Amino acid sequence: MTGWSAGDALPEQTYTVTRADLVRYAGASGDFNPIHWSDRVATSVGLPGVIAHGMFTLALAARALDTWAGATGRVAEVGCKFTRPVVVPDDETGVDVLVRGTVGSVADGAVHVALEVTCAGERVLGSPRAVLRA
Amino acid sequence: MAVDPSLAGRTFAPTEPYAVSREKILEFARATGCGYDGGAAPATFPIVVAFSAMTGLMTDPEVGISLHRVVHGEQRFSYTRPVVAGDVLTATLTVDSLRQIGGADIIGTRSEIADAEGRAVCTAFATLVHRGEQ
Numbered sequence: 001m002t003g004w005s006a007g008d009a010l011p012e013q014t015y016t017v018t019r020a021d022l023v024r025y026a027g028a029s030g031d032f033n034p035i036h037w038s039d040r041v042a043t044s045v046g047l048p049g050v051i052a053h054g055m056f057t058l059a060l061a062a063r064a065l066d067t068w069a070g071a072t073g074r075v076a077e078v079g080c081k082f083t084r085p086v087v088v089p090d091d092e093t094g095v096d097v098l099v100r101g102t103v104g105s106v107a108d109g110a111v112h113v114a115l116e117v118t119c120a121g122e123r124v125l126g127s128p129r130a131v132l133r134a
Numbered sequence: 135m136a137v138d139p140s141l142a143g144r145t146f147a148p149t150e151p152y153a154v155s156r157e158k159i160l161e162f163a164r165a166t167g168c169g170y171d172g173g174a175a176p177a178t179f180p181i182v183v184a185f186s187a188m189t190g191l192m193t194d195p196e197v198g199i200s201l202h203r204v205v206h207g208e209q210r211f212s213y214t215r216p217v218v219a220g221d222v223l224t225a226t227l228t229v230d231s232l233r234q235i236g237g238a239d240i241i242g243t244r245s246e247i248a249d250a251e252g253r254a255v256c257t258a259f260a261t262l263v264h265r266g267e268q
Contacts (some may be wrong), residue, residue: 015167028158028165030182045202054206055181059166062177066169072216073174079210079259126208 001069001111001134010101010113013064017052017086018094025056039090047085054082057097057124061115064099065130068113074132076110081126086119095119101130109134137198137239137264142232146194148224149186151250156219158182174216180223180247181209184258187225187245192262199264207240208261214254222250225258237266 022036031053034041042050058080066072088095097119104112115128156172162179163170170176192199217223224247231242241262247255 021165024165028162030185055178055209056166058209059168059176059178063166063168065177072169072171072176075177075211075213075216077210077212078177079208081208081261082206 001074001132004103004106004111006103006105008103010064010068010103013060013067013099015060015063015097015099016094017056017060017088017097018092019050019088019090021094022050022052022056022088025053025059029053029055031055048087050088050090051085052088052097054125057082057086057117058128060097061099061117061125061128061130064101064115065113065132068101069132075130076133077131078129080115080117080128082124083126084119084122084124086124097124104129106134136234136266137232137241138196139232141197141229141241143229145226145228146187146190148226149183149190150224152183152186152223154217154219154221154223159217159219173218175218177211177213177216179217180211180256180258183223183225183247184245184260187227187258188243188260188262191227191229191241191243203265205263205265206260207263208259210259211256212259213256215256217255221255223247223255230259239264239266 100116111132113130117125159175168176225245227245233240245258
């Protein structure tokens, strides 16, 4: 984070998400809501199909933060609204989630980062933002 | 049926102590593609404990929440320090706010996550949207 200044664009990160990733995340997180693995249940509640856990998408944003910071354990704050579902097809290809970041302010050892998380050109998280410890 | 209006301001009993193992962090890191070098757990790892506190709220029969009508609207973490293997964590959930918008209950929660000595590790803020019967 040395040399970061307000307005800097951080390198875009692309993560491919497949059904297998959702199954793995369900096990790791303990969130077994069937809308994240059953098309039958997902469509019965009006979704287009199985969707990623919102917390999985936020975890990908946090992964980008670690990459940019060059280390783990630097995140002092991270959060978002879950505004649009990431629909994950039942195929080998999956879907791409893109994470972009812009440095907001650098002061008192804290770096504010405004995030943008998109899938198929649409923002899937609302006001995603983070604070990193410099 | 709306949730119990006296819910606002209520603090629930702490969750059962959760012993964080290296293996569990590694499982979560692999599931999200995050790095893990034996130090800090991935930033969103505390959701495992926070989720347990939220489940306690959502399944409390006196609260009146129907689980299948709950949507995770917003999530934010504020860390005092990263979670590490060996931590024994509890989460204590408080309902910070309760509003009704268009027949839905908007439940603002705050889970204070502390270690075995009672020292603060992380605060997890979650907004749960409980949709009314259509």
